[in-house]
Amino acid sequence: MSFPLQLKAYSEPVDARLRQLLPSVETPPTELHAAMRYSCLAPGKRLRPVLCMVAAESVGAEIHSVLDAACAIEMVHCFSLIHDDLPAIDNDDLRRGVPTLHKKYGEAMAILAGDALFALALESLSRSDQMAERVVRAVQILTAASGSGGLVGGEVVDVLSEGKAVDAVTLDFIHQRKTGALIGAACEIGAVLGGADREVSKALHLFGIQIGLAFQIADDILNETSTAEQLGKSAGSDRERQKATYPSLYGLEQSREKAEFAVEGALAGLRSMGIVHPHVEELAYYAIQRLQ
Amino acid sequence: MSFPLQLKAYSEPVDARLRQLLPSVETPPTELHAAMRYSCLAPGKRLRPVLCMVAAESVGAEIHSVLDAACAIEMVHCFSLIHDDLPAIDNDDLRRGVPTLHKKYGEAMAILAGDALFALALESLSRSDQMAERVVRAVQILTAASGSGGLVGGEVVDVLSEGKAVDAVTLDFIHQRKTGALIGAACEIGAVLGGADREVSKALHLFGIQIGLAFQIADDILNETSTAEQLGKSAGSDRERQKATYPSLYGLEQSREKAEFAVEGALAGLRSMGIVHPHVEELAYYAIQRLQ
Numbered sequence: 001m002s003f004p005l006q007l008k009a010y011s012e013p014v015d016a017r018l019r020q021l022l023p024s025v026e027t028p029p030t031e032l033h034a035a036m037r038y039s040c041l042a043p044g045k046r047l048r049p050v051l052c053m054v055a056a057e058s059v060g061a062e063i064h065s066v067l068d069a070a071c072a073i074e075m076v077h078c079f080s081l082i083h084d085d086l087p088a089i090d091n092d093d094l095r096r097g098v099p100t101l102h103k104k105y106g107e108a109m110a111i112l113a114g115d116a117l118f119a120l121a122l123e124s125l126s127r128s129d130q131m132a133e134r135v136v137r138a139v140q141i142l143t144a145a146s147g148s149g150g151l152v153g154g155e156v157v158d159v160l161s162e163g164k165a166v167d168a169v170t171l172d173f174i175h176q177r178k179t180g181a182l183i184g185a186a187c188e189i190g191a192v193l194g195g196a197d198r199e200v201s202k203a204l205h206l207f208g209i210q211i212g213l214a215f216q217i218a219d220d221i222l223n224e225t226s227t228a229e230q231l232g233k234s235a236g237s238d239r240e241r242q243k244a245t246y247p248s249l250y251g252l253e254q255s256r257e258k259a260e261f262a263v264e265g266a267l268a269g270l271r272s273m274g275i276v277h278p279h280v281e282e283l284a285y286y287a288i289q290r291l292q
Numbered sequence: 293m294s295f296p297l298q299l300k301a302y303s304e305p306v307d308a309r310l311r312q313l314l315p316s317v318e319t320p321p322t323e324l325h326a327a328m329r330y331s332c333l334a335p336g337k338r339l340r341p342v343l344c345m346v347a348a349e350s351v352g353a354e355i356h357s358v359l360d361a362a363c364a365i366e367m368v369h370c371f372s373l374i375h376d377d378l379p380a381i382d383n384d385d386l387r388r389g390v391p392t393l394h395k396k397y398g399e400a401m402a403i404l405a406g407d408a409l410f411a412l413a414l415e416s417l418s419r420s421d422q423m424a425e426r427v428v429r430a431v432q433i434l435t436a437a438s439g440s441g442g443l444v445g446g447e448v449v450d451v452l453s454e455g456k457a458v459d460a461v462t463l464d465f466i467h468q469r470k471t472g473a474l475i476g477a478a479c480e481i482g483a484v485l486g487g488a489d490r491e492v493s494k495a496l497h498l499f500g501i502q503i504g505l506a507f508q509i510a511d512d513i514l515n516e517t518s519t520a521e522q523l524g525k526s527a528g529s530d531r532e533r534q535k536a537t538y539p540s541l542y543g544l545e546q547s548r549e550k551a552e553f554a555v556e557g558a559l560a561g562l563r564s565m566g567i568v569h570p571h572v573e574e575l576a577y578y579a580i581q582r583l584q
Contacts, residue, residue, distance in 0.1 A: 023440055028465070032440050083407060088399035108378035111403065112444050115375060115410070119439030122414050126431040132424035135406050139418040139431055147325050147411030148315055156324040159400050173320070226549040263348050 004282055010053045010063060017071050021124050035113040036120070040078045041053045043095040047215070048186040049074045051283060055190030057203045058270075058277040063108040068128045068192045069138055073186045075121035076142065080151050080182075082114040090241075097232035118146070131192055138189045145185035155179030158244065174244060176209065180213035183212035203273045207280075210266035213285040217259040220245040220253060221291055250265060256258045259288050296574055302345045303338040309363050315417050319551060327397045327405040328412070330368045334388040339507070340478040341366045343575060347482030347496045350562075350569040358485045360420045361430055365478045367413035372443050372474075374406040381451060389524035410438070422485055423581060430481045437477035446470030450536065453480055458536035467508045468501065468538060475504030475526065495565045499572075502558035506579040509551040512537040548550075551580050 022040055049070030053063040055243035085092040085100040087107060092100050107126045125142060128135050144150060156178025161170060187208030191201040222230075223238045224247050238245045246255040263284050270280065314332055315325040341362030345355040366453050377392040378386040379399060384392050394402035417434060436442060446469025453462060479500030483493040514522075515530045516539050530537045538547040555576050564571065 029440065029445050029452070032445060033450065036440065049577060081554045083403055086400075086403060109448070111375055111378060111380060112448050112451075115371075115438075116440040116444040118410060119435045119442075119444065120405070123432060123435035123439060126428055132428045136427050136431075138425045139428075140415060143415035143418060144412045147415060148321065148328065148408040150411075152408040152411065153321050153324060156321045156401070156404050159404075160321070160323065173347055198547075207551075276396060286315075 001180070004286055006279065006282065007050055007144055007286075010050040010279075014049045014053075014070055014074060015041070017067050018074065021068070021071055021075075021120065023120075024272045031105070031109065032113060032116060035101060035109050036117055038098075038104060039082055039095075039101045039113065040075060040117060042098055044074075044096055046074055048077050048183060051183060051211070052186040052190040053207060054277065054279045054283055055187040055208075056185065056194035057190075058204070058275050058280050059191050059194040059196040059200060061190075061194030065130070066128075066190050068124050069189050070186075071192055071207075072121040072125035072142065073182065073189065075117045075124065076146055076151070077182060078120065079114045079117040080146075080155070081204070082110055082117070084155055086110060088257065089155070092175040096233070125189075128193065133196075134193050137192050141185050141188050145181040150181035150185075152176050154181065161244045163242045164244075166249065168249060171244050171246065171249055176215060179219075180209040182213035184208035186212075200273060200275065203269060203275065207266045207270050207284075210262045211271070211284055211287060212263040214259045214266070214284070217246045217255050217262070218249055218287055218290050221255055221259075256288075256291055259291065263288055296578055298571065299342055299573065299578075302342040302571075305356070305359055306338045306341040306345075306362055307333070308368060309359050310366065313360070313363055313367075313412065315412075323397070324399065324405060325526040327393060327401050328409055329407065330390075330396060331387075331393045332367060332376055332409060334390055336366075336388055337364060340369050340475060340577075343475060343500060344478040344482040346569065346571045346575055347479040347500075347572070348486035349482075350496070350567050350572050351483050351486040351488040351492060353482075353486030357422065358420075358482050360416050361481050361485055364417035364434065367409045367416065368438055368443070369474060371406045371409040371413065372438075372447070374402055374446055376410070378402060379560070381447070381466065386524070402560065406558035417481075420485065426487075428483050429484050430578075433477050433480050433484065437473040442469050442473035442477075446473065447486040453536045455534045456536075460541060463536050467505060471508040471511075475507070476500035481501075483556055492565060492567065495561060495567065499558045499562050499576075502554045502561070503534065503576055503579060506551045506554040506558070506576070509538045509547050509554070509580055510582050512539050513547055513551075516544065521539060546581075548583055555580055569570065 022037050025034045027033055034136060052066055052070040056066040057063055081095060082101045084090050085095055086102055093103055101113060125138055126135060154174045158174045158178060184205045188201050188205035191204040227281055265280060267284050310332055314329050317326045319325055344358055344362040344365055348358040349355055350519045374393045376382050377387055377395055385395050395404060417430055418427060446466045450466045450470060480493050480497035483496040559576050
């Protein structure tokens with residue numbers, strides 16, 4: 001199942017803008033910039049930035065008004081993948097169909113390129129051509145979603161749980177942070193920069209959290225049932241490392257149901273707030289259509 | 293030479309506020325928060341936050357108005373030390389008189405605690421109780437100073453230069469970024485949040501860059517001439533790793549002169565802008581007094 005055609009209209013400007021925001025390989029330190037570009041420009045679905053732009057559109061804003069914020073979110077995602085792939089953490093060799101950054105450029109460069117991408121993400125967001133109050137709010141949302149209460153916190157518990165029996169509460173703790181937090185932030189930032197009020201922004205935040213859950217469950221299922229070639233990263237690696245996953249706790253069938261339930265809940269929440277947009281629905285269903 | 297007594301009036305509020313801003317060890321993930329506090333609350337001079345506060349005061353602001361920004365800068369410094377100490381980078385065992393974070397909590401936790409500190413730094417800065425326009429400018433300054441054009445960029449060239457003959461241009465490239473950028477940002481952010489105009493803020497930025505150079509040269513000299521006990525970190529380690537340093541390129545005596553020259557230049561620049569403050573002078577001279 002490929003990324004829906006209509007959504008290319010969102011992901012293509014993201015790719016183009018990322019190319020501009022990332023420093024050129026001619027600018028010193030050239031190796032660092034080459035490493036940053038290698039990771040961040042590898043082909044990806046750009047799910048998080050697309051969600052940010054679709055969220056902005058769903059509240060009546062132009063997608064270009066949140067393009068830099070969308071790119072910032074993709075950079076944070078990319079930074080977190082680089083660090084998670086490191087030998088000391090998940091020790092993965094393959095990512096997005098190519099060798100992981102530390103395999104290609106060495107461990108020191110991977111650590112530092114991740115750090116530099118994180119800095120560039122926040123710098124790009126803070127340079128958004130938007131009202132200062134909205135930019136400040138967006139920075140608050142993105143940093144909270146990235147830190148110890150979000151992305152990094154989830155990864156820590158994931159690492160500490162390897163090889164242990166994990167209960168449902170811990171599994172949710174991990175994924176609400178590791179996946180949900182950034183996807184929730186992507187949607188909320190799109191809403192905030194798009195001019196939505198607090199209530200609508202929070203509704204889109206919750207939508208993102210639920211969609212994030214659906215994507216994570218789907219990824220867990222695909223990690224079980226696909227080949228490395230299909231995934232562009234190591235397959236079956238979760239099970240080998242005895243990682244906590246939805247299929248390992250609930251089985252494949254119940255995991256699939258949980259993902260569908262999350263998507264329906266996410267869309268119902270938005271509809272109840274009067275937020276209806278065809279691309280929002282399409283993106284939400286894309287999470288689970290990949291499983292068919 | 294201990295940190296000047298009068299400056300305790302600046303560093304003590306920083307320590308107290310850092311304790312509040314860092315998540316409690318009771319908040320999950322508890323191991324992560326313990327690791328963040330272990331590194332960030334280890335006794336330090338708090339040079340960068342003190343410079344931020346003194347810069348704010350030199351433009352007529354209250355030091356408490358920049359306290360959260362000052363803490364943010366210390367967190368960025370701390371994050372960069374944690375990552376630089378990692379086995380894949382400098383592989384240091386001792387920092388601020390205690391084992392480095394990866395020695396104490398393992399490599400995965402050190403990578404992730406560094407990441408979380410960086411996120412918390414930007415979150416704390418973005419939550420500063422200040423005009424939104426000034427906060428946005430401060431975020432731009434801090435992220436630019438941290439990324440591939442600043443701190444991280446300098447570290448990359450430092451790593452790539454190990455064991456190689458390094459010329460004066462490369463040595464300056466490394467240290468203007470690795471040390472100068474963040475100290476320059478600390479002073480500029482103090483000025484910006486303190487309400488200074490662009491010209492005064494830039495003057496304080498330049499002051500910080502020059503003071504940063506003086507501190508770096510002094511640190512290089514002390515690394516050559518002190519014991520680990522005096523330093524609180526490994527002594528002579530630069531030479532062992534054949535690292536590019538000012539003494540290795542210019543010799544001890546000429547390095548000392550370079551440091552003094554940088555301090556005098558820094559203070560002359562401020563005086564020419566009419567910025568005169570006793571604590572600014574005291575901090576500037578502290579850089580080189582350590583060498584006597």
